[in-house]
Amino acid sequence: MKVGVVTFPGTLDDRDAQRAVRLAGHEPVALWHRDHDLQGVDAIVLPGGFSYGDYLRAGAIAALSPIMTEVVDAAKRGVPVLGICNGFQMLAEAKLLPGGLVRNATGLFVRRDQRLTVERTSTPWTNGFEPGQEIVIPLKNGEGRFVSTKTELERIEGEGLVAFRYAGRNPNGSMDDIAGVSNAAGNVVGLMPHPEHAVELGFGPDTSARMRSGLDGLTIFALALESVAA
């Protein structure tokens, strides 16, 4: 499967995401923010970083990029779209996902290997997990606090749109410990932690077996074909 990874000015983790796609058995396709061409990809990843220096709001300017017209159309057609960290912020700014991401409650940038609970497995990005499964992938951001109005939060919870929740200590004050959400159809998923940094021995989080051996992120990039067709 061809998986497009969009690079914006200030994107940092595009090549990590491309590598994760490759390690998961798919073909990464580099996409450029100023193009109006998705090059026929089957799925899209908006990677992490600090597009436009987080000017205005994190992800806000990138969400207005030329290629986002096509990304929004594709998302509405059911093409799987994954937003990681800054990519999640873009999807929220583009209103493809509910809620918003604001500065961490502590005011601090947080970098840690983060335990998560997978809440929704009926998405192409999470169907390789068991509901309630606990995973560990790196978290690194300053504006990762998920917020929403009370009524919107009730809708998100009521419709089961929470994809990932922080397990253990909530690192940033996110409402309901939300680390990632999905759209109603499930093809669009955004999360603040970084699955692309937990795909290769020697580089992932520590596990009880071995240092830096956590590969939990690989399951997200596996993108089982049957789930996409469904």
Added chain:
Amino acid sequence: MPLIVVDVMPKAEILDPQGKAVTRALTRLGHEAVGQVRIGKRFELTVDGEVTDELLGRIRTVAEDVLANTVIEDVVGIHVEEQA
């Protein structure tokens, strides 16, 4: 050239860590009279020609669609100032 000012604030129910940090600093300096500080944004837009209702309508759309994210912020004011 006229200047249009757009003021944006974080929604009241959303914690403003910046404002909280400033509040704490003011308390430390002995300004107990200040109860709470919240920090927002001021946008200054210069426009060519006359400020019509139609133009102000378009500015309001820009303010709510781009300058603010109404999921987390409110546009609290739009007014016209003469540029110095």
